[in-house]
Structures are given as C-alpha cells and as structure tokens.
Amino acid sequence: MKLNFKTMRNSILHICISSIIAANLLLLSACNKLVQVDTPDHLVDSEVLFQSKKGYESAMAGIFILMRALNLSMTNGGLSVxxxxxxxxxxxxxxxxxxxxFSQNQLLSSNSVVNNFxxxxxxxxxxxxxxxxxxxxxxxxxxxxxDIFLGQALFVRAFLHFYLTQLFxxxxxxxxxxxKVNATKGRDNKDFVMKSLLGDLERSVKLLPKEASTDRTAPNYYAALALMARVNLYLGNHEQAIANTDEILKNxxxxxxxxxxxxxxxxxxxxLWQLGNTVSNTAEGVSFIPFNTSTKPTYVLREDLLQSYIATDLRKQSWINSNTISGTTYHYPVKYKSxxxxxxxxxxxxxxxxxxxxxxAESLYGMKQYEEATAALNVVRKRAGLSEYQFANASLxxxxxxxxxxxxxxxxxGHRWFDLIRWNTIDAVLGKAKxxxxxxxxxxxxxSKEILLNTYLTQNPGYNE
Known part of the structure; x- marks a missing residue:
C-alpha cells in the first residue's frame, strides 16, 4: 500500500464522524506537561479512532500536520533559522x-522558541x-x-527524539x-536516547515499504535508512553507516x-523524505526571502560563510541571493525560492x-578508506560545478x-550546529566568531515551564537565571 500526503488528507475528509471527533481530540488533548494529558478520558476516544484503517490514516496525518502547525517550530523551519x-x-x-x-548564544530558560521546540x-x-x-x-x-502504520510511527518517534537530544x-x-508515567519522567542519558531511537529505526526499516509515495511525504524504508545512516554516523558506527548508504544508493x-x-x-x-503542506510554501522561504529587492533581509549570511565558497561554486550562485540597500549588500539563503x-x-x-x-564520505574517512571517501565527496562537488579533489594526506x-x-x-x-558539536570544534569556531x-x-x-510542571527534570549547566 502506498500512503502519501494527498491520500492521507483525502482519508481525513471521508472518515466517519466518530473518528473525526477522536482525531481532533488527539490533536488537542495534550497539555504543556511533557507528554501528560489532563485526564485519561482521551483513551476512550482513541479506542474509537483505532478501529479502522481510516482512523490510523487520520492519526498519522494528524501527527504530520502537528509537526508543521507552528511557524518556525523545531520541525517547521525553526532549526534552519x-x-x-x-x-x-x-x-x-x-x-x-x-x-x-540566539545569535549571541545567551538563551533564557523562559525563551518561547525553545519551549515550543x-x-x-x-x-x-x-x-x-x-x-x-x-x-x-x-x-x-x-x-x-x-506494518506501515507501525513503521511510520516508530520512525517519527525516532526522528523527534534525535533532534531533541541533539538540541538539549x-x-x-x-x-x-x-x-502518569510520562508526567514524572526524568532525563535519560544522551547515549541511551540515541541507542533507543536507533532501535526504533531498526524496527522501522523492517516494516516500511520500499516504494515511495508520489510526493515523497510518507516516510518509507529509504527515509528510515537515511535517518539510521545519520544516527550511525553520529555514534561513530561507520561500518553500519556505510552499509545504510550503500542500500540507499542502490535505488x-x-x-x-x-x-x-x-x-x-x-x-x-x-x-528521500519531505514534510508536505496543503496550505502554504515553506517557513524558510517566508523567513529568508525579503518582501522585495528594496527590503533588507531579516537574516543575512555571515561573512565567513560567504568567503568559504569559491566564485564558480554553483551553490553560491543558485542558493544565495542579495539585496543592496544604501550601498550595503545583504546576502541571504534562497534554497527555497518562494x-x-x-x-x-x-x-x-x-x-x-x-x-x-x-x-x-565521512564514514569512509572514519574507516581510513580515503580513496573511497574522496570519490563520495567528489560526487557532491561535481554537482556543484567544482573540480574533483585529489588528496595527498588525510588531514586535507x-x-x-x-x-x-x-x-x-x-x-x-541545523546541520552546521550539530556538526560543530559532534566534531568538538564548536568552542574554537564560535569562540572566534562570537x-x-x-x-x-x-x-x-x-x-523552565517544563521543570515547574515536572520536578524530575533538571536544568542544563549554565542556565541559572
């Protein structure tokens, strides 16, 4: 069975009245306490919802809708911005x-963006x-x-825990x-979370179909493999990450x-996977692209990033634009065009x-297979219109x-942020830049709101305001 965003949306329109009510209650019932709900009454309604295939389709569609419901939330442009x-x-x-x-890295625990993440x-x-x-x-x-519904839900659980543990x-x-259990759940060690979500992904890839939905909005076998490859890279499981990428590249x-x-x-x-939307284009496009050519962008690219490109790099030509206002040129991202x-x-x-x-490329480097790592790297460089690398030593x-x-x-x-942390270069890079x-x-x-609601949560070091 192929599930895509459009078919899930149509299922919602045709679902029976009782399932619609149950789905809406699922979307609205969670309060601000971690994952606690006010009363267990929703469990009765969920029993109604999960009595049919259409009910499961509605539940999964509701999850994806929620993931992009709030502009610049964690899964709707917030990490990029x-x-x-x-x-x-x-x-x-x-x-x-x-x-x-955010730009000065002086966040308060009461910050509304962090709370929404x-x-x-x-x-x-x-x-x-x-x-x-x-x-x-x-x-x-x-x-x-x-298998499809279970695989999709396991994938979502792994995906969200991945970003939470990278951020917090x-x-x-x-x-x-x-x-009752969730309302008093303390923090788990980051390594434990990563291994647990990897376990979810291992189950997910066994359940999800290999066929992609028409618009690639339904996570499939290859989307789960992509996240698994990233997790294995982050954990230093280079051999497994290479195997994951091998499987994807065969398709x-x-x-x-x-x-x-x-x-x-x-x-x-x-x-391999994208979050669909029937209402508007992306939050990144709205946030990054100025209203017109005479408007200053809200977010501009830092000079060090601009200088890291050579002039012939097609990414600089296609993914970066600029407005010049009163003699000052402001560069901004245009990966998304609208x-x-x-x-x-x-x-x-x-x-x-x-x-x-x-x-x-990075995993092959970690295995000291430098020639193969260079070959993988050169695929991306070639697409960017750049000459192929040939290296005399591993450091280069x-x-x-x-x-x-x-x-x-x-x-x-948020790729850059996570890379700087896992490479242990963030202090050197940001200490120089900021x-x-x-x-x-x-x-x-x-x-801070979550700590007040759940006293088993503790604060990260340094945030003692």
Whole structure:
C-alpha cells in the first residue's frame, strides 16, 4: 500500500464522524506537561479512532500536520533559522528578543522558541506512541497496513527524539502513552536516547515499504535508512553507516538534481523524505526571502560563510541571493525560492541524497578508506560545478569533508550546529566568531515551564537565571 500526503488528507475528509471527533481530540488533548494529558478520558476516544484503517490514516496525518502547525517550530523551519543564528551561519538584521538570544548564544530558560521546540516535539511523540501501542495489539488491520502504520510511527518517534537530544543533550526518552508515567519522567542519558531511537529505526526499516509515495511525504524504508545512516554516523558506527548508504544508493529512483534550483522543489528526484503542506510554501522561504529587492533581509549570511565558497561554486550562485540597500549588500539563503503562500511549489525537505553521499564520505574517512571517501565527496562537488579533489594526506581530506558539509547544508535543519558539536570544534569556531560565546551553550536550556510542571527534570549547566 502506498500512503502519501494527498491520500492521507483525502482519508481525513471521508472518515466517519466518530473518528473525526477522536482525531481532533488527539490533536488537542495534550497539555504543556511533557507528554501528560489532563485526564485519561482521551483513551476512550482513541479506542474509537483505532478501529479502522481510516482512523490510523487520520492519526498519522494528524501527527504530520502537528509537526508543521507552528511557524518556525523545531520541525517547521525553526532549526534552519534559529540554529543558523546560534551557529556561524546567520546574523539577524533586527535587534532584541529571540534575535539577540540566539545569535549571541545567551538563551533564557523562559525563551518561547525553545519551549515550543520541546513541547511540540513531545506532543507528536505522544501521538506516535498511541499509534504504536494500538497497532501492536490491533487485530483488525491487515498485516501490511499494520506494518506501515507501525513503521511510520516508530520512525517519527525516532526522528523527534534525535533532534531533541541533539538540541538539549539528556532528554526523557518517551516510549509510552501512559500520562502518569510520562508526567514524572526524568532525563535519560544522551547515549541511551540515541541507542533507543536507533532501535526504533531498526524496527522501522523492517516494516516500511520500499516504494515511495508520489510526493515523497510518507516516510518509507529509504527515509528510515537515511535517518539510521545519520544516527550511525553520529555514534561513530561507520561500518553500519556505510552499509545504510550503500542500500540507499542502490535505488536509482533517487538521484542528485543536476540543476540546483530544482533540489528543493516538490518533485525533486533528490528527496528521500519531505514534510508536505496543503496550505502554504515553506517557513524558510517566508523567513529568508525579503518582501522585495528594496527590503533588507531579516537574516543575512555571515561573512565567513560567504568567503568559504569559491566564485564558480554553483551553490553560491543558485542558493544565495542579495539585496543592496544604501550601498550595503545583504546576502541571504534562497534554497527555497518562494516566500508566497501559494501556489505551493515547495515542501520542507528533510532528507536528500546529497546528505547520503556526505555521510558516506565521512564514514569512509572514519574507516581510513580515503580513496573511497574522496570519490563520495567528489560526487557532491561535481554537482556543484567544482573540480574533483585529489588528496595527498588525510588531514586535507578531513578539512574538505567539513567544508563540503558547511557549503551544502547551510541554513538547513541545523546541520552546521550539530556538526560543530559532534566534531568538538564548536568552542574554537564560535569562540572566534562570537565574543559572547560560552561553552555551556552547546545545549539549549530545558524550558523552565517544563521543570515547574515536572520536578524530575533538571536544568542544563549554565542556565541559572
């Protein structure tokens, strides 16, 4: 069975009245406490929802809708914008509030953006757990349908925990919809969270179909493999990461777009998974692209990033634009080309093939297979219109791998921030770029509201305001 965003949306329109009510209650029931709900009354309604295939479709569609419901939330452009400012990619042209807190790495635990990152992620995890628990005991679905819903929900749970632990460090790993247990859940060690979500992905790849939905909005086997490859890279499991990328690259339906202007379009052949939207184009497009050529961008690319490109790099030509106002030139990202709500031409691209090649290059480097690592790196360079690398030593290759990741993934899902942390270079890089940098800022503060609601949560070091 092929599930895509459009079919899931149509299922919602045709679902029976009782399932619609149950789905809406699922979308609205979670309060601000970690993943606690006010009362267990929702469990009765969930029993109604999970009595049919259409109910499961509605539940999964609701999760994906929630993941992009709030503009610049963690899964709707927020990582690209806010972690771009927190790293060495973006500078705001406006002053005050969130602009200063993120760009100067001086966040307060009461910061509303940080709070929304946490709350919306755990709400979606809670709903994914409901799908998982019901699918595991469901006797009504066909085995194929059960596997798809279970695989999708496991993937979502792993995906959200991955970003939470990269942003906050130790976080609660929530694998149950039991509101009493979740309301008093403390923080789990980061390594434990990573290994737990890897376990979810190992289950997910065994359940999800290999066929891609028409618009690649439904996570499939290859989307789960892409996240698994990234997790294995982060954990230093280089051999496993290489095996994951091998499997993806065997599928010739995924290929790098020769035209960089097409990479982030809905029908891009490079996309392994994207979050769809029937309402508007992307939050990144709206945030990064100025209203017109005489308007100053809200976020501009930092000079060090601009200088890291050579003039012939097609990424600089296709993914960076500028406005000149009163003699000053402001450069801004244009990976996404539309700032208008409609017509909808772009979804939020989460995994794309260029990352697979760069994961492969870094993992091969970690295995000291330098020639093969260079070959993988050169695939991405060739698409960017650059000459192929030939390295005399490993040190130069490592610098090239880091540089290609910076130039390929700027202002995209927080890649740069996470790379600086895992490479242990963040203090050196941001200490040079920002006079306000302090080492404790590698993790965001645990939202103060959540600590008040759940006293088993503790604060990250350095946030004692």
């Amino acid at each position: 806010y972690m771009g400012m927190a790293s060495d990619e973006l500078s705001p042209t406006l002053l005050g509030g969130n602009y200063d807190e 946490w709350v919306y992620a755990y709400r979606s995890i809670y709903r994914a757990n409901l799908v998982i628990e019901n699918a595991e005991r469901n006797q009504l679905l066909s085995p194929t349908d059960r 460090g130790d976080v609660p790993y929530i694998s149950s919809s039991d509101y 010739t339906s995924y290929m790098l777009e020769a035209d960089l202007n097409q990479v982030f379009k809905i029908k891009s052949r490079e996309i 700032r208008l709500m409609t017509p909808i031409e772009e979804y939020n691209v989460v995994f794309r093939l260029a990352e697979i090649y760069l994961i492969r 290759l490592w610098d090239a791998i880091k540089g290609e990741r910076q130039n390929e993934f700027f202002a995209e899902w 006079p306000t940098w302090q080492p404790y800022a590698i993790y965001l503060p645990i939202p």
